[in-house]
Amino acid sequence: VSSQNIDFLNTQLxxxxxxxxxxxxxxxxxxxAHSLIRLLDTEKAAEVLSNIDSDDRKKFIKEQFxxxxxxxxxxxxxxxxxxxxxxxxxxxxxxxxxALLEDREQxxxxxxxxxxxxxxxxxxxxKELIKVNISDTVSDCxxxxxxxxxxxxxxxxxxxxDDDQKLRGIVSLKQILLTRKNTKIENIFEDDIVFVDxxxxxxxxxxxxxxxxxxxxxxxxxxxxxxxxxxxxxxLDFVKEKAEEDIQVMTGITGEVDEDDSVWLLxxxxxxxxxxxxxxxxxxxxxxxxxxxxxxxxAGLAIFIPLMASTGGNVGIQTSSLIVQSLAEKSxxxxxxxxxxxxVIRVALINGLVVGILTGxxxxxxxxxxxxxxxxLSLFSVVILASFMGTxxxxxxxxxxxxxxxxxxxxxTTANDLIGIGAYFGxxxxxxxx
Amino acid sequence: VSSQNIDFLNTQLxxxxxxxxxxxxxxxxxxxAHSLIRLLDTEKAAEVLSNIDSDDRKKFIKEQFxxxxxxxxxxxxxxxxxxxxxxxxxxxxxxxxxALLEDREQxxxxxxxxxxxxxxxxxxxxKELIKVNISDTVSDCxxxxxxxxxxxxxxxxxxxxDDDQKLRGIVSLKQILLTRKNTKIENIFEDDIVFVDxxxxxxxxxxxxxxxxxxxxxxxxxxxxxxxxxxxxxxLDFVKEKAEEDIQVMTGITGEVDEDDSVWLLxxxxxxxxxxxxxxxxxxxxxxxxxxxxxxxxAGLAIFIPLMASTGGNVGIQTSSLIVQSLAEKSxxxxxxxxxxxxVIRVALINGLVVGILTGxxxxxxxxxxxxxxxxLSLFSVVILASFMGTxxxxxxxxxxxxxxxxxxxxxTTANDLIGIGAYFGxxxxxxxx
Numbered sequence: 001v002s003s004q005n006i007d008f009l010n011t012q013l014x015x016x017x018x019x020x021x022x023x024x025x026x027x028x029x030x031x032x033a034h035s036l037i038r039l040l041d042t043e044k045a046a047e048v049l050s051n052i053d054s055d056d057r058k059k060f061i062k063e064q065f066x067x068x069x070x071x072x073x074x075x076x077x078x079x080x081x082x083x084x085x086x087x088x089x090x091x092x093x094x095x096x097x098x099a100l101l102e103d104r105e106q107x108x109x110x111x112x113x114x115x116x117x118x119x120x121x122x123x124x125x126x127k128e129l130i131k132v133n134i135s136d137t138v139s140d141c142x143x144x145x146x147x148x149x150x151x152x153x154x155x156x157x158x159x160x161x162d163d164d165q166k167l168r169g170i171v172s173l174k175q176i177l178l179t180r181k182n183t184k185i186e187n188i189f190e191d192d193i194v195f196v197d198x199x200x201x202x203x204x205x206x207x208x209x210x211x212x213x214x215x216x217x218x219x220x221x222x223x224x225x226x227x228x229x230x231x232x233x234x235x236l237d238f239v240k241e242k243a244e245e246d247i248q249v250m251t252g253i254t255g256e257v258d259e260d261d262s263v264w265l266l267x268x269x270x271x272x273x274x275x276x277x278x279x280x281x282x283x284x285x286x287x288x289x290x291x292x293x294x295x296x297x298x299a300g301l302a303i304f305i306p307l308m309a310s311t312g313g314n315v316g317i318q319t320s321s322l323i324v325q326s327l328a329e330k331s332x333x334x335x336x337x338x339x340x341x342x343x344v345i346r347v348a349l350i351n352g353l354v355v356g357i358l359t360g361x362x363x364x365x366x367x368x369x370x371x372x373x374x375x376x377l378s379l380f381s382v383v384i385l386a387s388f389m390g391t392x393x394x395x396x397x398x399x400x401x402x403x404x405x406x407x408x409x410x411x412x413t414t415a416n417d418l419i420g421i422g423a424y425f426g427x428x429x430x431x432x433x434x
Numbered sequence: 435v436s437s438q439n440i441d442f443l444n445t446q447l448x449x450x451x452x453x454x455x456x457x458x459x460x461x462x463x464x465x466x467a468h469s470l471i472r473l474l475d476t477e478k479a480a481e482v483l484s485n486i487d488s489d490d491r492k493k494f495i496k497e498q499f500x501x502x503x504x505x506x507x508x509x510x511x512x513x514x515x516x517x518x519x520x521x522x523x524x525x526x527x528x529x530x531x532x533a534l535l536e537d538r539e540q541x542x543x544x545x546x547x548x549x550x551x552x553x554x555x556x557x558x559x560x561k562e563l564i565k566v567n568i569s570d571t572v573s574d575c576x577x578x579x580x581x582x583x584x585x586x587x588x589x590x591x592x593x594x595x596d597d598d599q600k601l602r603g604i605v606s607l608k609q610i611l612l613t614r615k616n617t618k619i620e621n622i623f624e625d626d627i628v629f630v631d632x633x634x635x636x637x638x639x640x641x642x643x644x645x646x647x648x649x650x651x652x653x654x655x656x657x658x659x660x661x662x663x664x665x666x667x668x669x670l671d672f673v674k675e676k677a678e679e680d681i682q683v684m685t686g687i688t689g690e691v692d693e694d695d696s697v698w699l700l701x702x703x704x705x706x707x708x709x710x711x712x713x714x715x716x717x718x719x720x721x722x723x724x725x726x727x728x729x730x731x732x733a734g735l736a737i738f739i740p741l742m743a744s745t746g747g748n749v750g751i752q753t754s755s756l757i758v759q760s761l762a763e764k765s766x767x768x769x770x771x772x773x774x775x776x777x778v779i780r781v782a783l784i785n786g787l788v789v790g791i792l793t794g795x796x797x798x799x800x801x802x803x804x805x806x807x808x809x810x811l812s813l814f815s816v817v818i819l820a821s822f823m824g825t826x827x828x829x830x831x832x833x834x835x836x837x838x839x840x841x842x843x844x845x846x847t848t849a850n851d852l853i854g855i856g857a858y859f860g861x862x863x864x865x866x867x868x
Contacts, residue, residue, distance in 0.1 A: 017628070019645045146612050154649075155608045173607040174589045178580050194451070210674075211453045213667040215588075215649050232666050233647040239670065240644070243677035244759060250684065251755035251842060252748060259760035259769070263777060267784035270752045277748045278789045281741035282796050288737040289800070295729075295736060302729060302736045303722040307715035309740050310851055313747070314686060314711045314844055318704045321685035325678060326693035335693070343697060350701035355712045362716050366723070408685060410748055417744055 010039055018047035025052065025060075034064040046076035049085070055258070058088040067093055071100035079109035080126035080234065086110065087118070105151075113228075121205050122198035124238070125219040125228030128152045131159040132185055134168050139181040141171065156216035159226055160189045167218055167226040169193055195220050198227060203242065206235045249403055250321075252277075252410035273410040280414030284309070284421045291425045298432055300368045304375055305421060311355060311379060312386040312420030313413040319344055319390025320407040327398050337395065344391045345384065352383035374431050378424040385423060386416045444473055452481035459486065459494075468498040480510035483519070489692070492522040501527055505534035513543035514560035514668065520544065521552070539585075547662075555639050556632035558672070559653045559662030562586045565593040566619055568602050573615040575605065590650035593660055594623045601652055601660040603627055629654050632661060637676065640669045683837055684755075686711075686844035707844040714848030718743070718855045725859045732866055734802045738809055739855060745789060745813060746820040746854030747847035753778055753824025754841040761832050771829065778825045779818065786817035808865050812858040819857060820850045 013021060013036075021040070025033045025048070037045050049057065061070060070089075074082045074097055086094045101107040109127035116122030130148050132141045141158055157170045169191040179188055195218045196205055209217055209232060219228045245256065252273030257266055288295075288305065295301045323340070335343075356376045363372050393415075394407035447455060447470075455474070459467045459482070471479050483491065495504060504523075508516045508531055520528045535541040543561035550556030564582050566575045575592055591604045603625040613622055629652045630639055643651055643666060653662045679690065686707030691700055722729075722739065729735045757774070769777070790810045797806050827849075828841035 015626075017626075017646060019647075142611055145608060149608065149612060155606075172589075173611060174579060174583065177576055177607060177611055178583060192449070192451075210667070210670055212451060213453075215666065232649065232670070233644070236644055236666070236670060236673065239673060240677075243674075243680075246677075247681065247684070247755060247759070247842075250681070251751045253752055253755065257756070259756050259774070259777075263780045263784070266756070266777075267781045270749075270781070270785055271788055274745070274748055274752070274785055274789055275792065277744055278741065278792055281738075281744050282793070284740040285737040285796075286800075288740070289734070292733060292736070299726060300723070302726070302739070303719040304715075305736070305739045306718040306722070306743050306851055306855060307712065309743060310711055310715050310747075310847065311708070313744075313847070314708055315704075317685045318687055318708070321681055321687065322691070322693050322700070325681070340693070343693075343700075346697045347701045347704070350697070351704055351708055354705055355708055358709065358712055359716065362719070366720075408681075413744065413747070417740055421740060 009036075013040060013044075018044060019051045021048045022051040026056065030060060030063050033060060042072060043076055046073040049073055050077055050081045054084065054088060055261075057085065061085075061089065067096040068100060071097045071102075074110075075101055075103050075106055077106075078126045078128055079106065079113055079228075080124065082106065082110050083113045083123075086114075116198060119202045120198065121196045121200040121202070121219050121230060122227075124202055124205060124230045124234050125198075126231070127228050129159060129218070129226075129229040130155060131161050131226060132171070134160050134162050134186050134189070136185050137181065138176055138179050138183045138185065138188070141176055141185060142181075145176075154231070156229070156231065159218055159229075160185055161226050164223075165225045167193075167195055167220050167224060170218075193218070196230075197222065202235075202238050205230055206239050206242070209235050210239075246324075246403070246405040249405040250409045277410050277414050280418055284418050287418070287421055287425060291429070294425070294428065294432070298371075298428070300366075300371055301374075301428060304371075304378075304424065307359065307375075308378060308382055308420035308424040309417040312382045312416030315348070315351070315383050315386040316390040316412040316416040317408050319348075319387045320394050320404075320412055323391055323394045324404045324408055327394060327404050337392075340395075341388065341391055344387045348384050348387035352380040355383065356380050374424075374428045377431070378420075378427045381423045381427065382416075382420045385419050389415060389419065443470075447474060447478075452478060453485045455482045456485040460490065464494060464497050467494060476506060477510055480507040483507055484511055484515045488518070488522060489695075491519065495519075495523065501530040502534060505531045505536075508544075509535055509537050509540060511540075512560045512562055513540065513547055513662075514558065516540065516544050517547045517557075520548075550632060553636045554632065555630045555634040555636070555653050555664060556661075558636055558639060558668050559632075559664045561662050563593060563652070563660075563663040564589060565595050565660060566605070568594050568596050568620050568623070570619050571615065572610055572613050572617045572619065572622070575610055575619060576615075579610075588665070590663070590665065593652055593663075594619055595660050598657075599659045601627075601629055601654050601658060604652075627652070630664075631656065636669075636672050639664055640673050640676070643669050644673075680758075680837070680839040683839040684842045711844050711848050714852055718852050721852070721855055721859060725862070728859070728862065728866070732805075732862070734800075734805055735808075735862060738805075738812075738858065741793065741809075742812060742816055742854035742858040743851040746816045746850030749782070749785070749817050749820035750824040750846040750850040751842050753782075753821045754828050754838075754846055757825055757828045758838045758842055761828060761838050771826075774829075775822065775825055778821045782818045782821035786814040789817065790814050808858075808862050811865070812861045815857045815861065816850075816854045819853050823849060823853065 025036065028036065037048065040048065074085060077085065086097060098107050098110060112127065128151055130145055130152055132144050145155065155173060157172050159167060160169045160171060162168055169189040170193050171185060171189045175188055194208060194212050194214065196208065198219055198221055215232045217230050218226055219230060221227050253269050254272050255269045257269045356379050359379055360372060360376050363375050390412060393412055394404035397407050398404040459470065462470065471482065474482065508519060511519065520531060532541050532544060546561065562585055564579055564586055566578050579589065589607060591606050593601060594603045594605060596602050603623040604627050605619060605623045609622055628642060628646050628648065630642060632653055632655055649666045651664050652660055653664060655661055687703050688706050689703045691703045790813050793813055794806060794810050797809050824846060827846060828838035831841050832838040
């Protein structure tokens with residue numbers, strides 16, 4: 001960003017959307033990115049900042065911005081985004097920025113919102129919204145919209161409250177536009193609406209908004225007073241993050257890490273489940289150790305160890321992922337445990353038969369017919385046992401309030417490795433003349 | 435649903451939201467559900483039907499509804515939902531329903547939309563939208579909204595077109611509400627807007643709408659003519675389905691199945707990757723078979739087979755899932771392959787060291803110090819090799835247009851089982867005095 005081209009750059013930037021400018025910033029070094037932000041008019045700069053990834057923004061702001069600058073931009077943020085940005089800063093910076101805010105209403109909004117945990121409705125809502133009293137007329141309502149037009153950029157609907165600030169319903173802009181100016185709001189508003197309490201979890205809010213196809217949902221306190229609004233874009237981010245989190249849990253990564261985090265953070269996020277896997281395998285090693293004598297006597301017994309372990313793992317993950325998926329769809333009726341198990345076992349019988357036949361052919365092909373019954377029977381048992389584990393594990397985790405996606409991860413693979421190997425040697429011990 | 439209580443039931447149902455009535459339907463038998471639908475007024479019944487899951491609705495409609503009934507409800511659907519419902523029916527039913535539609539504009543919309551594949555912008559859009567000519571005034575615009583108010587229930591914005599029907603921009607309802615009636619649209623509209631072409635993939639549409647925080651996005655044809663509108667609720671469903679699909683791919687399930695599909699369908703969806711897993715394990719069995727003599731001579735060699743296989747699998751999945759996640763975030767800058775690999779290998783060095791030390795302790799604890807170098811060196815190599823595979827597999831799949839999530843599934847586990855066992859016996863062969 002050389003100083004001569006500033007004018008040219010400025011015209012270029014004016015035509016870009018804030019989200020695109022944010023993408024350009026990712027490619028620049030800190031000081032360059034900072035000069036670029038300062039080229040923009042304050043409002044656009046604020047929008048760009050609200051579009052940057054939380055981790056990157058935290059670092060960028062810490063290294064480049066003074067508290068005065070931060071407060072200038074935060075002044076123009078929606079209150080929920082302002083709180084997100086401030087929560088990334090140290091407590092001292094946070095307090096200084098709030099003290100410096102020109103818009104005192106914004107400061108009050110922010111202080112209000114900071115009381116709520118991040119992942120409940122209270123922490124997701126913004127304070128900016130347009131409300132009218134139930135006894136007002138349509139033209140009062142238009143005036144209210146005009147008055148709020150600057151601080152509220154997207155108007156989803158106008159919320160109707162009574163004298164106690166209790167939420168009574170909504171009026172759509174379409175309705176306001178099509179109704180005569182002196183009509184009373186109480187004659188046209190819709191009282192049959194969906195709202196949530198500040199304590200509702202983010203998951204539930206996302207579920208509700210999807211269920212009723214809402215672009216925005218009002219948030220009320222325990223007394224039913226209207227406090228704020230959650231918009232669909234925040235919920236969409238929430239749904240995406242949740243899906244990413246589930247995938248990380250399933251693949252044995254703890255904590256939220258990205259490819260661009262430090263080597264140390266990445267290694268640390270992966271260690272816990274790797275260690276669990278190693279411990280499981282060493283337990284399997286001990287089991288195999290007990291049967292070393294048997295293996296020495298019966299040639300070929302050792303070669304099927306990976307088959308038992310990996311089939312157990314694969315079947316377990318397949319089964320549990322379907323159960324996890326159906327647990328996540330809370331709006332639908334869930335089957336009873338008995339029906340679930342009976343179905344899972346029937347599926348396992350079919351699949352056990354297919355892999356059993358395939359393996360049986362191999363056993364004959366390598367000329368070890370004496371192992372036929374042991375290998376096929378063990379494999380079949382492994383498929384059944386792993387299906388059973390894959391069903392009850394997520395259900396139990398869900399019951400104890402743990403994310404059931406964990407059941408589709410290294411936990412089930414490790415458990416089923418062990419079960420597979422145990423079943424194999426157990427059956428070998430019973431069936432072979434040792 | 436006994437006949438006496440119809441009046442009571444009716445009052446109860448009137449108070450419920452369509453999505454909630456849909457949930458009640460899931461609990462009823464077909465004929466009961468059908469009587470319940472007929473109790474509702476046509477508009478509400480149509481909304482309830484548009485809220486039912488595709489699979490359940492297909493069965494329900496096929497078993498219970500006449501074509502006359504279907505067309506009565508489809509008449510009131512948004513055009514995109516109407517196409518979804520019709521695509522679930524047989525071709526004959528589809529044609530009969532379209533022929534019976536009272537609203538001929540709806541019929542034309544539906545026929546138009548049926549040309550597009552389901553997963554591109556054309557297939558996601560609805561035809562219902564409000565547009566005005568650029569030379570109109572604000573009061574023309576209000577008249578247009580009034581005229582369309584019945585067929586368009588949610589007004590996102592008013593789209594501005596020129597005489598050629600080319601999309602020129604948008605006007606928000608807020609703007610219309612706050613501007614004098616005789617102002618020309620051309621003086622107040624926003625020309626800096628985001629739109630998509632009918633051929634844009636659903637993934638990309640979702641990405642764009644999230645990027646720019648849009649509640650609705652206009653769809654144009656190759657000539658820039660305004661054809662339709664995609665709304666955020668459809669995109670949210672799309673994002674959710676995509677996440678579910680990725681998880682199924684990762685867990686080795688082919689095709690989209692739910693827990694409530696038939697036993698046969700469930701078994702079939704799981705067979706392909708189970709068979710791949712079995713074949714991989716039998717190849718591993720062959721590798722182990724070559725070293726049977728070695729195992730007989732060196733006591734304890736067999737017991738670490740599961741450790742090598744499962745560590746390879748776990749590391750591979752952890753690595754690939756982070757790569758897949760960062761491939762999915764297209765808006766951010768991706769690292770070069772060299773930088774990616776160098777980082778992955780550094781993480782692998784740390785993790786290899788941790789699991790190596792843990793295993794080394796075990797080797798001494800069970801009194802097999804002669805295996806120390808072989809086991810630790812193999813394990814360390816397995817971690818490095820599996821990390822390498824976990825990095826390049828998703829990148830290659832992505833390059834060839836395959837969903838890279840496949841790389842976090844049974845494919846990588848199977849490959850890494852084999853690599854792990856191969857590396858283990860290879861190193862044993864080199865280091866042990868055999």
